Amino acid sequence: MAESEIDLAIIGSGAAGIAAGIYAARRSLKTRIFEKEALGGQTALAIWVENYPGFKKIKGEELMQQWAEHLKEFGLEAEEANGVAEIKKIAGKFELLLDSKEKVQAKAVLIATGTENKRLGIPREKELYGKGVSYCANCDGPFYKGKKVAVIGAGNSGVTNALYLNEMCKKTYLVEFLPQPNCDEIYLPQLEKSGIEALYNSELTEIKGEKRVKSLVVKDRATGKGKEIAVDGVFIYVGLSPRNELAKKLGCELDEKGFVKINGKNETSVKGVFVAGDLGSGALAQTVWAAGDGAKAALAVYDYIRKL
Numbered sequence: 030m031a032e033s034e035i036d037l038a039i040i041g042s043g044a045a046g047i048a049a050g051i052y053a054a055r056r057s058l059k060t061r062i063f064e065k066e067a068l069g070g071q072t073a074l075a076i077w078v079e080n081y082p083g084f085k086k087i088k089g090e091e092l093m094q095q096w097a098e099h100l101k102e103f104g105l106e107a108e109e110a111n112g113v114a115e116i117k118k119i120a121g122k123f124e125l126l127l128d129s130k131e132k133v134q135a136k137a138v139l140i141a142t143g144t145e146n147k148r149l150g151i152p153r154e155k156e157l158y159g160k161g162v163s164y165c166a167n168c169d170g171p172f173y174k175g176k177k178v179a180v181i182g183a184g185n186s187g188v189t190n191a192l193y194l195n196e197m198c199k200k201t202y203l204v205e206f207l208p209q210p211n212c213d214e215i216y217l218p219q220l221e222k223s224g225i226e227a228l229y230n231s232e233l234t235e236i237k238g239e240k241r242v243k244s245l246v247v248k249d250r251a252t253g254k255g256k257e258i259a260v261d262g263v264f265i266y267v268g269l270s271p272r273n274e275l276a277k278k279l280g281c282e283l284d285e286k287g288f289v290k291i292n293g294k295n296e297t298s299v300k301g302v303f304v305a306g307d308l309g310s311g312a313l314a315q316t317v318w319a320a321g322d323g324a325k326a327a328l329a330v331y332d333y334i335r336k337l
């Protein structure tokens with residue numbers, strides 16, 4: 030088993046991780062970026078990004094590919110499908126165990142593992158995952174061409190994904206717990222014109238189907254009555270949960286929602302452990318913000334290592 034020592038281990042290659050990588054490399058910190066899944070994080074899953082300065086409208090995946098190329102200019106590449114399974118703090122340094130079973134020693138770690146879509150925890154959601162239940166319209170949407178789907182949650186993610194699905198699906202429902210959509214106003218005219226059937230003040234209580242999703246039970250919150258709607262797929266966008274397992278095991282203090290508490294220098298309560306992007310408490314869950322936060326964290330790590 031190879032063992033190597035670096036200055037900084039960046040965990041996650043979303044906006045925060047890549048921006049941190051660029052800044053760390055420019056300060057000549059010996060850095061590696063580990064990515065459990067695929068490069069680009071949540072931004073790479075966005076169908077269109079329309080609010081990243083310099084790009085009027087760009088596919089999320091394309092934007093993040095450009096970031097990866099920029100990173101390469103500084104001799105750094107995210108190591109995809111090689112996540113960090115465990116981190117131990119030993120004598121002031123960190124020992125990381127990678128999914129590849131390699132062990133790496135680092136002077137500091139920057140955890141930028143972001144968030145994942147919340148699960149509803151309702152009957153059949155888990156069993157039918159990948160069989161009609163999805164959390165990513167960009168990944169799975171094309172399988173539902175000409176079919177009936179429902180999107181759960183009318184926040185920005187839910188609404189933009191419902192609009193995307195509606196372009197190719199025979200019928201799209203949008204189910205929202207609140208009495209009105211919870212998205213930015215800019216999407217409202219498009220939503221109204223779309224032909225999407227919106228069920229507000231409504232709660233998805235059950236997914237039905239043996240081998241695949243067949244229907245949904247949606248409760249009208251005003252009357253308490255449930256109705257069944259036949260669909261082939263359901264896309265769930267009801268908020269985000271922090272991917273805090275590594276920080277939690279290291280003993281980093283968390284806030285009441287499970288986000289990692291950090292100070293203005295992105296330091297956690299554990300010395301040498303920094304957090305950036307959506308995982309940090311106070312996160313705005315936007316690409317531009319996560320990038321700035323990653324850059325700030327990398328500079329703070331540089332100061333920390335210089336003083337060691």
Ligand SMILES: Cc1cc2nc3c(=O)[nH]c(=O)nc-3n(C[C@H](O)[C@H](O)[C@H](O)COP(=O)(O)OP(=O)(O)OC[C@H]3O[C@@H](n4cnc5c(N)ncnc54)[C@H](O)[C@@H]3O)c2cc1C
Nearest residue numbers: 041043044045065070071072112113143306307314315316
């Ligand atoms: C569908 C969707 C559309 C969006 N659209 C927009 C938009 O248009 N504009 C905008 O500004 N924002 C948008 N956002 C929000 C934006 O994508 C996030 O704010 C941003 O991605 C946060 O970046 P991050 O680096 O903190 O985390 P993430 O992008 O979540 O990246 C975290 C990375 O860490 C990896 N990881 C997790 N655990 C481990 C581990 N143990 N080891 C190694 N790697 C690990 C993950 O696989 C992931 O790649 C969207 C989000 C979603 C879900």
